[in-house]
Amino acid sequence: MRVLFVEKQINYEPQGIMQLSSVLKQAGHEVALAVADLEDPVQVAREFEPDIVGYSVMTGSQRYYFDLNLKIREALNGHKVMSVFGGPHPTFFPEMIEEPGVDGLCVGEGEGPIVDLANALGNGGLKPDIPNWWFKIDGEIVRNPVRPLIHDLGSLPHPDRPLIYDKHPYLRDSPIKHFMGSRGCPYQCTYCFNHAYYQIYKRERRGNQRPVDRIIDEVKWVRSQWPLEHVFFIDDLLIIFDDWLEEFAEKWPREVGLPFFCNVRADLLVRAPYKADLLAKAGAYTVSMGIEAGNDRIRRDLLKRHMSKEQIIEAGRLLRSVGINVTATNILGLPGSRLEDDIETMRLNAAAKVSYAQAFIFQPYPGTELGKYAEDMGLANVGTFDDIASISWERSPLLYQDEDEKRQVEHLQRWFAIGVEFPWLEPVIRWLIKAPHNAFIDKVYWYIHKTFKGVLLQRRVYATRFSVRKLFVVAKHFFRMGS
Template sequence: MKVLFLFDDLILGQEPIGVTTISAVLKQNGHECEAINSDQTPNPSDLIEAVAKRKPNLLAVSTCTGQHKEMLARTRILKEALGLPVIYGGPHPTFFPEMIEDPGADVVCRSEGEYPMLEYVTAMQEGRDYRNTPNLWVKKDGEITRNGVRPNLDDLDSLPFSDKELVRPFEHLWKDGIGYFITARGCPFDCTFCYNHAQREIESGPNVRRRSPANVIKELIETKERYGFRYIAFQDDVFLIQNRWLNDFLPMMRDQVRLPFHCHSIANVMRSEELTAQLAEAGCLRIFFAVETGDEATRLRILKKPVKNSDLFRARDLCEKNGIDIVSSIMVGIPGETLESILGTIAMVIKTRVHCMIVHFFMPYPGTELGDEAVSCNAFDGNFDLLPACNHDNLVTNVNGPADLIEAIGQYGYWFLEKPWKFYATRFLINTIKSHKIRMAWMRYLKSTIRYFPESVYHLPEKEWVEASIQKLDKAYQQRCKTSSPPQNQHLPVASGALAMGAK
């Protein structure tokens, strides 16, 4: 059975590890998988030709809210022209499975897809009925079968390594020598803007699950040797949890892999100077943690993200002391956003002294608590089909202030971080001049001065820094090997609970 995955530029911003793991499971069981970038064939006839020449038995699409509209339009065309069945998975189908009613979809997979997909594909190949497969909503003969969601897969080590050959044709993913990996699934936090809390409502079984350190290291070594990776991007929601796991993993990363990496965290778990030093020694160059908003009360009560301003400053100090760069992000357009609050957010990012910043405009995604709140308070009309695929460009919610000015400040955020004096000048002008026309004229002037993308846009380190880090890791390893009695790894005290990065 041959499965053709339809990608687009958005999902190919990095390796889509969920999809490549599904591909690995399918290949492990004798099926064939291939992928194309449907954005490279925007003309319908070219897309039909590109799909037809690969002779698939099934089309598979992973999609997010906003992205789903264009992908459904494409699969409608392909179904009509080629008569192929189409299965959808990913965040949007998980929380909005009603998309099964669209003519462009035959099956929707909710939540984790490795084994639901395998069971579906195998049943198709063998001519068996697949309508009662857990996790799937199936449309057949005009009727829709809505199945429940099976318990989460507990043993992640039982999965094959992600199928990087599936994305081998996409050269941009390989040119910088970056390998994308996950060590865990799930997130222990309940931020209202994120899907994790909503996912727990439809799933059962353990939420946060982690591969064994040995399993991760084995994959890193194998892929480093096979593909020549020079930099590792860990894509876990929160990498810095579970001290016991980190105590085992980081020395192995330092001694056996010896590649620089970045990871994602949350500032409130970054409490241990010892662990931050261990991270740096193992090759961590950058840590991602989000400011989200400069208003602590909004962050704690509305976003329900348990990060105080003091947590941000402590994480900043730990990273600076150990030579680790910070990549942060903000969210513009949270329900209740005002001119004062967006200015406070930019000011907080500057105070945190982050090296890179990612600007997100709040998206009221279906199934999220804050998305529902945005609808109830009339910040959003509830039409998810109007949401854009990309959340970096424009406001989509109603705000408590001049929307065009708030949007312009968010759009210019990168340059404010690059040149803080421009931010302070802008804040002074806004606070002293009440004319909306003059304020907007100033923002248009600032945009007219843009001649380049600032360094703060790019969240991956420069190649020279990566290569220097590799040399440093190799040199330190060689020095340790020369030591007749190498020092034992300094293990941190393991606090109780799942989170414990030096928790009190």
């Protein structure tokens, strides 16, 4: 079978599509990729004539893919093609199967399901009882249960990086490349889909890690083919299991020796400080921890992140003491919060001496506990999924009693990292965020935010060699990306 994956834009290696491509090729199928901001995906489809067109969809981007899919189907001019959708949005909102042009959607993990589907079509026709798939057949919806999660992640082939790098010169030539060492997370943060995911996968272990040797093999293979100076692990939480981390700390510096980035949790590090020592021994250059909110009530009761300010500050101190840079994620405009709460969050990041503080504006994603809370409280100004921002930087969809305060929260996102870096600028930032929304101010604030972010990432997060040429290449890519 000929399978075409279509992406709107690729900012870093899409692990899911690369993994699906590798298992499809292993099973003897042909795979191609179209990236809409680099080429015309409709023309790619005409030339490739796929049997299956696949889309990986996040909530907020689904309408774009629905419309593009209809254009591709029309352009194929009678060539029989099956349009299938996977990723977070189909997994949590499979009722999208009703959309015109959607033939099937995959709920949950996709490696086994996509191969089973391609094999069935290649052997004479669709089998409607493939686990994980919902199909629309002659107007009727077939809903299949999910199969168990893949526990042995080492059994999967390496993700198909040539699929991406042959199409995307920037990612191919970048010395920073992204990897995954695990899947899943045991925590119950209310803004995250993880708790909903394990309602689908009941009684499953909440976290599976790839064997250390398989990760090392993949990284060494990538380094032998393409530039690689810094490894980014994009897992939810890389440091859960002590035995895995101990093995990683022994083998990684000896066999790879590259600096890396990963995600951690403040309370987990403070309760087990030896994890920071193991990360340092392995060669971690930068880690990121979720601070999310400075207000204790909001962080513990609303977000269900059961950690104290003192633990967050201590985690920052602990990591710096072993030579690891610290970045943090934060959520502004949470349900029931006020501007002063977000200012408090900025101050907590400064107290933890965060090297770069990333701030997002809360989006009430349906299917999350916090999204439901916002809806139940009458705070979510969201009519349909199409009103959810696919990138949560721009605007808050929540209803505020004071629209001026809402605007200030939105502007604060642009100035947040600067306020963390220079706490003495807080009075100036309070004045700047009172500005109105207009094309000029929004663009100026956007450029200031982007430039400052780029400088700090280059200096404190990316352990790569500096050159003027590289700076211009990175800047060009950085400013092409969304907010």
